[in-house]
Amino acid sequence: MxxxxxxxxxxxxxxxxxxxxxxxxxxxxxxxxxxxxxxxxxxxxxxxxxxxxxxxxxxxxxxxxxxxxxxxxxxxxxxxxxxxxxxxxxxxxxxxxxxxxxxxxxxxxxxxxxxxxxxxxxxxxxxxxxxxxxxxxxxxxxxxxxxxxxxxxxxxxxxxxxxxxxxxxxxxxxxxxxxxxxxxxxxxxxxxxxxxxxxxxxxxxxKPSETPAQAAERRAALHTCKDLDARIAAARSAAAKEKQIARQVALNMEIKGLLAERQRVAQSL
Known part of the structure; x- marks a missing residue:
């Protein structure tokens, strides 16, 4: 870019x-x-x-x-x-x-x-x-x-x-x-x-928004991405500190799901 x-x-x-x-x-x-x-x-x-x-x-x-x-x-x-x-x-x-x-x-x-x-x-x-x-x-x-x-x-x-x-x-x-x-x-x-x-x-x-509705949807998506970033960071921090293997696996699965959701939301921008 x-x-x-x-x-x-x-x-x-x-x-x-x-x-x-x-x-x-x-x-x-x-x-x-x-x-x-x-x-x-x-x-x-x-x-x-x-x-x-x-x-x-x-x-x-x-x-x-x-x-x-x-x-x-x-x-x-x-x-x-x-x-x-x-x-x-x-x-x-x-x-x-x-x-x-x-x-x-x-x-x-x-x-x-x-x-x-x-x-x-x-x-x-x-x-x-x-x-x-x-x-x-x-x-x-x-x-x-x-x-x-x-x-x-x-x-x-x-x-x-x-x-x-x-x-x-x-x-x-x-x-x-x-x-x-x-x-x-x-x-x-x-x-x-x-x-x-x-x-x-x-x-x-x-890429500027073409309509007010599109702009509102973009703002909502940006807010969702920000929220997901915070949740991903918190889950990664918890995973790094976790000692139990089963809990580590669960946290990694949660992170994987959050990343997939963030990618989906980002594609709507």
Missing amino acids: SMATLGLNELLTALALPPSTQVQQRVPKKMLAENSAASLADRKLVQDRIEELTWQAVLKPTNVGVAAYVDELRSYLEVAVLVARLRTEAAPSGQVNQQGAKVSASVKRVAELVHRAVPYPTLLVLEDGPQMFASMAHIRWAQREAEKTVLDGDPIIVPVTLAAEPEVFLEAMALSKQPRSQMLALYQGWFDTLSAWQAVELTGQF
């Missing part, structure tokens, strides 16, 4: 956002501490890991010609594009993706804190040394706190430093390629594109 390195400017340029959307305003880290970093550990993470947080652009009905979306659960009046430049860790930990980047626990937590702090659906790009990630998360109104938003599901965070078929991936990220009926659909379009890129780890090729 041919791989090419993508940079921040290349990714931002590929979004092809109108000049009228550009903000390029620095966001004080104090905002994160006040709005989402409730614990001492989170406040320390914000202080130690974030070098700079920039509000790169804002998409509104008036500057992109896409209608706002409002229902009883959420209000998507605009979509934000933010860039977080991070200070690198001495020894980052996390899972290694086929794309060649580690999604460390601290990168995941920083992304979550940013999404929690910003009251708009956000496309967040994180630079962590030579690695780059894109993260998105849906938000909704909090049930018990007026005018407060909470995450609606887990954020998606995808390594994008290395891209297979980079031209195809970058073209798919362009604003003009996203649904334009309303802001929720536009944001979901970017979300689905990142899900399609996430699937490259299993399929070996980048």
